[in-house]
Amino acid sequence: MSEREIEIRREDPRTPDVTKLIRDLDEMFHHLYPAESNHLVDIETLASPNIHFFVARRNGEALGCGALWHRDAAYGEIKRIYVRPEARGLKLSKLIMAKLEENAREHGLRAMKLETGTLQPEALGLFAKWGFTRCGPYADYPTDDPYSVFMEKPVA
Template sequence: MRIAIENPDQSDVIQLIDDLDAFQKPLYPPESHYGIDIAALSAANVLFAVARDEAGTAIGCAAIVIEPDYGELKRMYVRPENRGQGIADKLLAFLEGEAMARGCAMFRLETGVSQPAALSFYARSGYARRERFGRYPEDPLSVFMQKDAA
């Protein structure tokens, strides 16, 4: 497996984002969806990482939006058939390392109450629940988490 910072505007990466949306959209009403699109993922303040298997197939992705005071994790996804192999751990560690190298000292995220696997993964990765942040509205379906850089 190889993980690298890549341009999100690639057909196989767009398919990953589409698969993530297909997974999440049935879980929440439209007003509780806070994912960002390919154009936003291509912004200068976004680090977008892709995990690829030995054949070069995109099997996972994640982004960190670098804000002035923190980095926000967005669009973390690993294909279901590739889960359980430590890919998410490696992808998150890689992306956090890239963000820390650019001066990021704190990470935040928003995820949903209907994603227990994600909540467990982030807790195991050192993220703790916190109050709402940024421009997110009050939403009982959202869970906000934070981690200080190591």
């Protein structure tokens, strides 16, 4: 598979096959973390104009997704990075991250931030390789959630 076979574009998260991706991700989080540690945004919120939601497709099939929530003029928050298990190893998460960073740069954001969980070593590794470093809680996240890891990266 080449990167040319993969198309990543902004889409409506309410599309049925995309909704399935999001529900699969929700299910994974519900198995990993207690309810009070799941800081998920719902599908309707993901469809908001200030959230730019992207889908990775191969031959029309939705294989992964990710969003950049334009929180304010200073930063965007990465949400809902997910790749279907059978598509892992295709480097889709890196392609999605590149698209989100491109979007942040195009909109003049100075930084990207994210919250992820302590029980997701693959995600923590991806974000560290992408240049994210740990930071303190931001926005309306709880400051004492033992499962949360907060990270940020300047956008050059």
